[in-house]
Amino acid sequence: MDNLKNTTINWYPGHMEKAKRLMIKEYKNIDMVYELVDARIPKSSKIKNIYDIIGNKPKLLIMTKKDLTDPIKIEGWIKYYENIGSKVVLADLNNDNDIKKIVNETHKMMEELQLKREEKGMNKKEIRVLVVGIPNVGKSTLINKLVGKRVANVGNKPGITKGLVWLKTSHNIALLDTPGILWPKIDNNEIGLNLASIFSIKTEILDVNEVAVHIINKLNRYYPEKLKERYNIEPSNLELDFEAIYEDLGKKMGAIRNGEPDYERISNRIINDIKDEYIKGVVFDNEI
Secondary structure (H helix, E strand, C coil), X not given: CCCCCCCCEECCCHHHHHHHHHHHHCHHHCCEEEEEEECCCCCCCCCCCCHHHHCCCCEEEEEECHXXXXXXXXXXXXXXXXXXXXXXXXXXXXXXXHHHHHHHHHHHHCHHHHHHHHHCCCCCCCEEEEEEECCCCCHHHHHHHHHCCCCCCCCCCCCCCCCCEEEECCCCEEEEECCCCCCCEECCHHHHHHHHHCCCCCCCCCCXXXXXXXXXXXXXXXXXXXXXXXXXXXXCCXXXXXXXXXXHHHHXXXXXXXXXXXXXXXXXXXXXXXXXXCCCCCCCCCCC
């Protein structure tokens, strides 16, 4: 198989550009921001130049997929973001206690605003929160949990949400839902492959073999026990022999065509092992 090549990814649907304009228009109505990132790629999944959109609004960084991340490595990332001034909550969005943490932190961050209103004889206001994040980091799941019913579409395909709408919750919080936003051009190969590994960009954009090789290389370097457990591949300090690996996996998976490994089928199986959570407990961003 060919070595990975540098890739420039252009994927910026028109609805995303429209959403940015609408968010800027709504800026005066926003009290704070939830920025969601995937805890498996806490650097790669951050929106580039987010402060161009949210300005100086208070921001809560919500690291999702707590149940899928490496609990040791993610602590380093949490400390990193806290040290540069971010409020951080690590959350499994299907865990009600973690949802409560997000609600409690929201009210804590808005205490000063509410106190100023009380001092003026005004009632506490409904906190208006902009929810942002790249595709497939859990925005719709969070919104549905906070609203208490299914109001946002949930799925593994990026770019499901298309419009902007304010949604009320029972927590004295209103949410402004947004489409998943990606920066217009991803010119860093590592980031692009990390995003593709967790389905934050459409898998058609990158060659599936590149993405699968990226996953295997990450496991080999940082999680050799998972590589051995899932694929019975012996980790190596040297460059992996992917021809031999695919030949072996092809036989195990019954993915042989005309006597040759069915590379695309094998690669899709590896990628889907991330999607279907057969491979978890990982962080693919390893340099802070």
